[in-house]
Amino acid sequence: MQFYYQNLSNFQKYVSQVMLCVVLTLGLTITSMPLSQVMAADTPFDEKLVLRRQTLVVRDIEKSLALYRDAIGMEVIYDQVIKRPLTGSDREQILRLIFLKASNQYTGVLGLVDYEYGYPEHPAHQKPIRNEGFTPGNSILVFNSTELSKTWPLIEVSEGVKIITEPKLTSYPGYGGKGKIRVMVSKFYDPDGFLVEMNQLLDPLNPQ
Structure with missing residues (x-):
């Protein structure tokens, strides 16, 4: 029995040493990555x-x-x-x-x-708000949300917001003309008259 515990103890020490080597190896691998590769995972600094x-x-x-x-x-x-x-x-x-x-x-x-x-x-601050619609010279902020049904009621009651259209199903041609992309689309003016769309995609952008 004593021999068994002695061998078990040696085995546990061996496992601990192996695990330590693995951890050290992984640590060296991670920390030896080029800085550009580390940052590229989280930032667009390497993008043209x-x-x-x-x-x-x-x-x-x-x-x-x-x-x-x-x-x-x-x-x-x-x-x-x-x-x-x-x-x-x-x-x-x-x-x-x-x-x-x-x-x-x-x-x-x-x-x-x-x-x-x-x-x-x-x-x-008193400059008139221009609600000019989808006309030249105006830009559109487009948001995609997975929780449009939850977000929309909050948008509706926000001070200064003017609703253009409530969420409705709209279909667009797919990329490359393949298939269709279904989107729940809502449109409104923000408090300064900027056009905003709050949408929810129902289909993938690149259907196979």
Whole structure:
């Protein structure tokens, strides 16, 4: 019996040594990867061209936050109040700049900026809102969500939002003209009159 336990103890030591070697080997393998390969997994720095961000100039940044953060579900990753001299004026410009991410903090980021954040009565905040529809000179923010039925009721009651169409089934030709892509499409104006689509894909983008 003593011989059995002695051999068992030696076996356990052997297993421990083997596991330690495996861990060390894996650790060396991971840490010896080129920095570019490590960063490429999370950042687009190695890409030739990346559409980094679209920034909206807004009248009331709190209303915009209530829509994009609280209703749509984006996450704030940057929020700063910036003070700087205003060219041609003796006053200081106070602006607030916010970045929000959907699922990636390097691409597809939405920026919100109020260039007169420190002056609520500034004429820029009183500029008429243009709800011009899908006409030249206007851009469209398109979101894809897997929870449209959950998100839409929050969008509907967001202050300043004007609904164009509620979610409805729409079909588009597939890539390369193969098949169809079914999408639940909803459209609305945000508090500053920017066009927004909140959609949910029902089919893969590249059907085989």
